Amino acid sequence: MIGASVIESARYLVVALEALRAEDKIRKAAILDMDLHYGNGTASLAESRPWLRALSIYGNDYWKNQAYRDVRKRHHTDGSNHFSVPLVPSGECDRHVLFEAVNRHLSWLLQDGKPDILLYQAGADPLADDPYSPLQLAHEDLEMRERMVFEFARGEKIPVAWVLAGGYCREIEKIVRVHLNTAQACWEVFSAEKHR
Numbered sequence: 001m002i003g004a005s006v007i008e009s010a011r012y013l014v015v016a017l018e019a020l021r022a023e024d025k026i027r028k029a030a031i032l033d034m035d036l037h038y039g040n041g042t043a044s045l046a047e048s049r050p051w052l053r054a055l056s057i058y059g060n061d062y063w064k065n066q067a068y069r070d071v072r073k074r075h076h077t078d079g080s081n082h083f084s085v086p087l088v089p090s091g092e093c094d095r096h097v098l099f100e101a102v103n104r105h106l107s108w109l110l111q112d113g114k115p116d117i118l119l120y121q122a123g124a125d126p127l128a129d130d131p132y133s134p135l136q137l138a139h140e141d142l143e144m145r146e147r148m149v150f151e152f153a154r155g156e157k158i159p160v161a162w163v164l165a166g167g168y169c170r171e172i173e174k175i176v177r178v179h180l181n182t183a184q185a186c187w188e189v190f191s192a193e194k195h196r
Contacts, residue, residue, distance in 0.1 A: 013119050013163065014045045017052065026116035027051060030109040030158075032149065035123030035165040036060045036133055038071075043082040050081060053109050057101050059087040059126055059135040069134045083108055087135060095141040102145060106152045118153050118160045122146060124178035125166030132168055142178055146185035154189055162186070
């Protein structure tokens, strides 16, 4: 179920980008995948699309119908236009580990030049309360993650769109809160820009 949903969401992102390219609205694009699980679907679709760069910052893996809570047990081969950043050691990943990974690797999306659009897969499942998550991340940590992503896009003047992803808590309000925080962070970052 999880493996299928990860591949499906990746397909939708790439289909959207292909449609924009077909209409000559973009030439280059980037996908930032921060769902809990490694973005293997995005990486595999990126391989045949040199105009696309895909970055996956993840804390759990799912491969051939097997879950890997410890990302040190699987290693993916990165390509010229897709790159993976496992949050290791996953059982000790707190806000500092996450923020360092985001700060260090977002600029990789610019290495072939600025993309015309950034699609952001904003996963709710890295939350510590999620049954699949081995990460020690609170709502406030994920909200800061969102601010970092939106501030990066704003600072680089890259249009950004995001999709809701992941989230398997029994208490649906916890998932909703993550996604509301994403919308709130986007609103605050970009409305602050308008008032400058």
